Amino acid sequence: xxxxxxxxxxxxxGTGDAPPxxxxxxxxxxxxxxxxxxxxxxxxxxxxxxxLAGENGAGKSTLVKTLSGVHRPDSGQVLMDGRPVxxxxxxxxxRHGVAVIxxxxxMFPDLSVAENIFIGRQPRASLGRIDRGAMRARAAELFxxxxxxxxPEQPARGLSxxxxxxxxxxxxxxxxxxxxxxxxxxxxxxxxEVARLFTVVKALREQGCAVLFISHRLxxxxxxxxxxxxxxxxxxxxxxxxxxxTHEALIRRMVGRDLDTLYPKLDAATGEVALKxxxxxxxxxxxxxxxxxxxxxxxxxxxxxxxxxxxxxxxVFGVDRWDAGWVExxxxxxxxxxxxxxxxxxxxxxxxxRRQQGLVMDQSIERNIGLTGLKRLRRGxxxxxxxxxxxxxxxxxxxQLKFNRLSDAVNVLSGGNxxxxxxxxxxxxRPQVLIIDEPTRGIDVGTKxxxxxxxxxxxxDGMAVLMxxxxxxxxxxxxxxxxxxxxxxxxxEIPRAEATEESVxxxxxxxxx
Amino acid sequence: MTAVTxxxxxxxxxxxxxxxRELSIVLALAVLVAVTAAANGNFLSAQGLKDIxxxxxxLALLAVGQSFVVITRNIDLSVGSVVGLVAFTxxxxxxxxxxxxxxxxxxxGIVIGCVCGLVNGLLVxxxxxxxxxxxxxxxxxIQGLDHAIAHGRQINAVDLPRSVLSxxxxxxxxxxxxxxxxxxxxxxxxxxxxSYASGRDFYAIGSSPEAAGLAGVPVRRRVMAxxxxxxxxxxxxxxxxxxxxxxxxxxxxxxxELQVVSAVVVGGVAITGGVGTVYGAALGALLLTTxxxxxxVLKVNPFWQQAITGALLLLAISVDRVLALRxxxxxxxxxxxxxx
Ligand SMILES: Nc1ncnc2c1ncn2[C@@H]1O[C@H](COP(=O)(O)OP(=O)(O)OP(=O)(O)O)[C@@H](O)[C@H]1O
Ligand SMILES: [Mg+2]
Numbered sequence: 001x002x003x004x005x006x007x008x009x010x011x012x013x014g015t016g017d018a019p020p021x022x023x024x025x026x027x028x029x030x031x032x033x034x035x036x037x038x039x040x041x042x043x044x045x046x047x048x049x050x051x052l053a054g055e056n057g058a059g060k061s062t063l064v065k066t067l068s069g070v071h072r073p074d075s076g077q078v079l080m081d082g083r084p085v086x087x088x089x090x091x092x093x094x095r096h097g098v099a100v101i102x103x104x105x106x107m108f109p110d111l112s113v114a115e116n117i118f119i120g121r122q123p124r125a126s127l128g129r130i131d132r133g134a135m136r137a138r139a140a141e142l143f144x145x146x147x148x149x150x151x152p153e154q155p156a157r158g159l160s161x162x163x164x165x166x167x168x169x170x171x172x173x174x175x176x177x178x179x180x181x182x183x184x185x186x187x188x189x190x191x192x193e194v195a196r197l198f199t200v201v202k203a204l205r206e207q208g209c210a211v212l213f214i215s216h217r218l219x220x221x222x223x224x225x226x227x228x229x230x231x232x233x234x235x236x237x238x239x240x241x242x243x244x245x246t247h248e249a250l251i252r253r254m255v256g257r258d259l260d261t262l263y264p265k266l267d268a269a270t271g272e273v274a275l276k277x278x279x280x281x282x283x284x285x286x287x288x289x290x291x292x293x294x295x296x297x298x299x300x301x302x303x304x305x306x307x308x309x310x311x312x313x314x315x316v317f318g319v320d321r322w323d324a325g326w327v328e329x330x331x332x333x334x335x336x337x338x339x340x341x342x343x344x345x346x347x348x349x350x351x352x353x354r355r356q357q358g359l360v361m362d363q364s365i366e367r368n369i370g371l372t373g374l375k376r377l378r379r380g381x382x383x384x385x386x387x388x389x390x391x392x393x394x395x396x397x398x399x400q401l402k403f404n405r406l407s408d409a410v411n412v413l414s415g416g417n418x419x420x421x422x423x424x425x426x427x428x429x430r431p432q433v434l435i436i437d438e439p440t441r442g443i444d445v446g447t448k449x450x451x452x453x454x455x456x457x458x459x460x461d462g463m464a465v466l467m468x469x470x471x472x473x474x475x476x477x478x479x480x481x482x483x484x485x486x487x488x489x490x491x492x493e494i495p496r497a498e499a500t501e502e503s504v505x506x507x508x509x510x511x512x513x
Numbered sequence: 514m515t516a517v518t519x520x521x522x523x524x525x526x527x528x529x530x531x532x533x534r535e536l537s538i539v540l541a542l543a544v545l546v547a548v549t550a551a552a553n554g555n556f557l558s559a560q561g562l563k564d565i566x567x568x569x570x571x572l573a574l575l576a577v578g579q580s581f582v583v584i585t586r587n588i589d590l591s592v593g594s595v596v597g598l599v600a601f602t603x604x605x606x607x608x609x610x611x612x613x614x615x616x617x618x619x620x621x622g623i624v625i626g627c628v629c630g631l632v633n634g635l636l637v638x639x640x641x642x643x644x645x646x647x648x649x650x651x652x653x654x655i656q657g658l659d660h661a662i663a664h665g666r667q668i669n670a671v672d673l674p675r676s677v678l679s680x681x682x683x684x685x686x687x688x689x690x691x692x693x694x695x696x697x698x699x700x701x702x703x704x705x706x707x708s709y710a711s712g713r714d715f716y717a718i719g720s721s722p723e724a725a726g727l728a729g730v731p732v733r734r735r736v737m738a739x740x741x742x743x744x745x746x747x748x749x750x751x752x753x754x755x756x757x758x759x760x761x762x763x764x765x766x767x768x769x770e771l772q773v774v775s776a777v778v779v780g781g782v783a784i785t786g787g788v789g790t791v792y793g794a795a796l797g798a799l800l801l802t803t804x805x806x807x808x809x810v811l812k813v814n815p816f817w818q819q820a821i822t823g824a825l826l827l828l829a830i831s832v833d834r835v836l837a838l839r840x841x842x843x844x845x846x847x848x849x850x851x852x853x
Contacts, residue, residue: 070727091729106724108717110787119717119728122710129708171728 019082020045021210022067022098022179027076029062031412034404036062039076040236042229044179049201049211051221051242053254054231055444056416057402060214061103063231064183067212068100069093099177101185103214103415103442105164107156114139114152117171142170147196161188161353162305169197173204180204181212184415186220187442188352190305190470198224216416216444217471218247230254255446262449263477266456270480271295273331274464275347275433277316280325285311286488289325293433293464298455300479301468303508308488309468310352313435316466317349318342329433346432350423350439352468359422361411365403366392368410369424395424398454400447416442427454434458437468452478472501486510534781538796542803549807556810563689565799565806567757570691571596571750573798575769576776577699578746580794581739583777584706586719586786587637587644589740592747593769594655595629599751600761601659604668607677615676615756622752623745629655630744634737656764663763670759681756691753695795698746703791715739719786775822776801779829801825 020043029037036059044050052060065071067078069087077084080096087093093100108116114135115122123138125131139152148166156167165188172180180201186194201224205211213225221228222242230237230253238253252258275293280286286308293299301309314320316327321337328334329345342349359368370388392406399420403413410421419442426434439455440448455478459465469475475482482499484492484507492507550557575592582589599622606621607613629651636647670678680690706712714735718725726732755761780797782789801822808818 089729090727091731094729100727102727106721106727108720108724108787110720111713111716115713115717119725120710120714120730122713124710128710130710130713 018046020079021081023079023082024063024066024073025077025079027063027066027073027078029059029066029071029074032404035234037066037073037231038234038236040231040234041076042236042239044210044212046178046208046210047205048227049205049213049225051225051228052212052214052231053218053221053228053250054237055254055402055446056420056442057233057414058231058254058444059234060231061183061414062234064100064102064181064212064214067093067179067181068098094175097175097178099172099175099180101165101168101172101182103183103187105161105168107159107164107167109155109157111156112152113150113154113156113159113167116156116167117142117152117174121174138174139170142174145173145200146170146193148193160306162190162193165189166193173200177209179210179212183214184216184442185213186215186217188305188438191472192304194220216442216448218250218445221250222247232256251445254444262445262452263474264449264453264456265298265478266460268296268456268460268462270297271462274329275316275466276328277312278326278328280312280315280322280327282311282315282320282322284488286315286485289485289490291483291490291493293466295432295462295464296459297480298459298465298467298478300475300482301466301485302470302472302475302482302504303485305470307485307508309485310437312485313349313437313466313468314351316342317347317435319349348426348429348431348434350426350434350436352437352441359410359418362409364407365396365401365410365413365421366406368421369395369428391428392424395428396420398450399424400450416444416447419443420447423451427458430458431463433464433466435466435468438470439467440469440471440474448474472504475499475504476501484508535790535793535796538780538793538800542796542800545800545803545807549810553810556807561806561810565803566692567689568806569799569802570689570695571753571757572769572772572776572802573795574695574698574746574750574753575773576780576794576798577695577702577791578743578750579773579777580780580782580789580791581702581706581715582644582743583774583782583784584715584719584786584789585736585739586722587736587739588648588774588784589630589633589743590645590648590770590774591629591633591651591655592743592750592773593766593771594652594659594764595626595744595747596751596754596766596769597764598629598655598659598662599625599748600755600758600765601663601668601763603752604673604755604761605662605666607674608668608672611674614674615680618677618752618755619749622748622755624748626744626746626748626751627741628744629747630741631737633744634740637740638733638736652770656767659763665763668755668759668761673755673759677752677756678759681753681759691757694749694753698749699791699795702742706791711735716787719783719788721787772801772822773798775826778833779825781829781833783833784830797829 023043025041026039027037028039040063052063054060062071066073069090069092078087079085085096108119111119117139118135122130123134136152143150146166146169150163150166159167165185169185185197189197201211213221215221225242227239228242228245228250229239230250232254248258271294273292274295278290280289289312291299301312303309311320315322318334318337318339318341326333329347332345334345335341366389369392389406396403396406401420401424402417410418413421423439440451443451455465467478476499479499480496482494482504483490484494484504486508494503555561579589579592602625603618603622607618633648633651636642637644683690685693706715714725714730717728717730718732718735722732754766776798777794778784779800780789780793780795782794804821805818
C-alpha cells in the first residue's frame, strides 16, 4: 500500500480505495410540506459500522427507507459499489444484498416464527417444495447465535416486543447480507440481549459486512460503531469518526445546544401511601409481589426483560387478572381485572407496547392525546374541540413533539414522536398514581431529559409514580427507591442512597448477597 | 430448554385450535346426517348422497378459489356472475357448433373466467381500489353482459354435445365426475398453498400486507394470481354447471357469491386474511349443501334454510373471534411465563 493510499483511507483497515458498498449522494425527500431529508450524503463501507444519530423526527428512518427501496429520493442518488442504482421496491434492495431491520416490527402474526424469518426464501427440498425441517433447523441455529430461547414453530402472534425484535434481527441475519441496516434494533432489548446482538454484528462486520446502526442510547453507538453521521431536521450536520468524539459533542450535534442535566430529579416530600400492592400473585407469571408507592415518590421496578415487571403493572391496572392478593389505591381496594375501576380510582398506565396498545394510528394527534381525558373536556354532552386542541398543543410543546399540524394522523409521525403522543395522552390526565412502562424507550436524548423533568415535577406535585425501566442510569437517576424483580418475584428493595449499578444488577441477576 | 418445550406444547394447542375447525365441521356433518337419516331413510339412499355431492361439488370448487382470495385479505363477489356468464356463453357456443367437445368447453370456460379474474385482479392490485367495491362492480357488469348476450334466450340440454352432458352426470368407478374434479383441484391447491414458497406468500400478504411488501413478497403479483385462480375456477364451475343442468338461462348462479363466501368463512378461512385452508372451505361448502338438502328432506320451509345459513355464518365468525382471543391470551401467558 502506498503512503498516499494510506492517507486517503480514513475508514479503517481493509477498505482502502474501494468505493463504499452503499452510499447516498445529495438525497432529499419530502412528504408534502415536511422536508424529511435535505441534501444528505452518507457512505457505508465494508467492514465498518456506521451510526446514524439525530433527534426524533430528524429523518433517520426516512433515510433507512430510502436505502432500502421503500421511498424513492426526490433528488440525489443511491449508489451501490460506486454506481447509481434505483430501488423501486424493497425486493430490489434485497436482491442487491441489503438487509433491513425496520423500526416498527414487520411481523406476520398468523405465520410461525420460522416462516416469518424465511418468508419468500424458504429452504427448498425436491420439486421446489419447502423443506420445513431445514427451515426450523436454520431458525433454531440463528436463535442459538443470538442466544435466545424461541421456538421456531411458535406462531408470531402474542410475541412480546422484545421477542419480535429478536425475530426481526434473526430475519435480517438470515439474509447473509453485504449491508445490514438496523433502525433502533435494541430499543426493546435488555443489556444481555444487546450484548449478544453486538457480538454477532461485530463478527459480521469483521467478515466485511457494512453496518448502519441507529439508536438513541449513545453508549451503544460508541461501543459498536467506527463512524457516525448526525442529522438534524432532515439536514446533514456531521459525518466523522467515533474515536475522539465525546458524548457531549455528539449530543451537541444532535440537539444543536448543550444539554443540562439528564436526570433533573427534584426532592419531594413523600406523603401517605397512594398505591399498595399486597402479595399479588398470578400463577406462573409473578408470585407474592408486595410493595407500596407513596405520594411524591418515584419508585422504579428494575430487572431483566422477562422478569415479570410489565406483567405486574398490567395486573395492577386491571388489564390482566390476578390469582391472589390485592391492590389498594388511596386505601380503597380495586376490583380485579377492571381497568375502568383503576382509571376512576386515579390510576394511569402507560403501556410498554405503545404502538399497539396506546394509539389509534389513523386518528389525529389531538384526538389521540384527548382520548383519555374525554370526560374532563366535556361541556355538556359534546367534547369541546377547542379544549382538546389547547391541551394537545400544550403537551406537544412540552414534550418537543415534532409535527406538521395537530390534525395530522399519528401514523405519519416518526417512531419516537409517536411515543411522545402516548406519553402526552397519559400524562395530561394528571392521575394520582402513574404507572409508566419504559418511559423513554425510543425517545431522543433531549426529550429524555424533558420526560424526566416532567415526571419529577409530577411527583413533587404529589403524584405517586411507579416506573419500569430497563435503562439503569434512568433507574438510578430518577428513583427514590428501586424494587428489583427476578423471575416473577420481588428480590430486593434498594433505597436511592444505596442504589448503584452494581447493587441493582446483582439483585436482578439473582445473586443477592 | 424449558422455554422450547413450552413452545412445543403451545404449538400443540394452536394446531389443535385450527384443526378443530375442520374436525367440528365433520362432526356437525355427522350429526346432521344421522338426525336427518333417522327422520327419513331416503336421505341416505345412493341417489340422495349422490345429489348432495353433485350439488356440493360446484360450490366447493368456487369456495376453493374464493379462499385463495380471502386468505390474501381480499374478496371476490363476482364469482356467481362468472358462473352464470360462462354457463350461458359456453352453452351457446356448443349449441351453435355441434362438433365441439368437452375439452373445448372446459378451456373456453376457464379462459372466460380468467379474463374476469384478470379485470378484478388488475383493479384491486394495481388500481388500489378496495376489493369489495371492485368485485361488487364487476358482479353487476358481468351480470349485465350475461343478460345482453342471452337476450332472454335459454340453452337446452338437447342442443348440447353428449360428452358435455356426461361430464355432469357420468361417473368413473361409481364416483361422479363433478366431486372428483373438485377433490383433485382442492388437493392440488391445498398442497400448493402449504408446501410451496409462493403459496405461503398468500398467507403472509393476508397476515400483514405492509410487512409482506417490506419482506420482498411480490404483493401485487400474488393478489393478481389469487383473482386469476378464483376466476379460472369460477369458469370451470360454469362449465360444470352447464354440464350438470343442461338447461340454463342467463344469470343462473345469481346470488351464489354469498353462499360461496359463507362456505369459506364457515370453513374457517378468516375474512381478515392470513388464516385457513381450502380443505376447510370445501368442507364448509359440503356442510351448507347438506343442510339445504336435509331441510328439504325434513320438509322445512325454505325460508328457514336461509336463516340457518345466516345463523351458521354468525356462529362461525363469533367462534373465530373467541378462539383468536383465547389463543392470543394463551400465547401471551406462555411468553410471559418463560420470559425471553
Ligand atoms: N409517510 C410519511 N408521511 C408524512 N410525513 C412523514 C412520513 N414519514 C415520515 N414523515 C415525517 O418525516 C420526518 C422524519 O421522520 P423519520 O421517521 O425519518 O424520523 P426519525 O429520525 O426516524 O425519528 P425517530 O427517532 O423518532 O424514529 C418526521 O417529521 C415525520 O413526521
Ligand atoms: Mg425512526
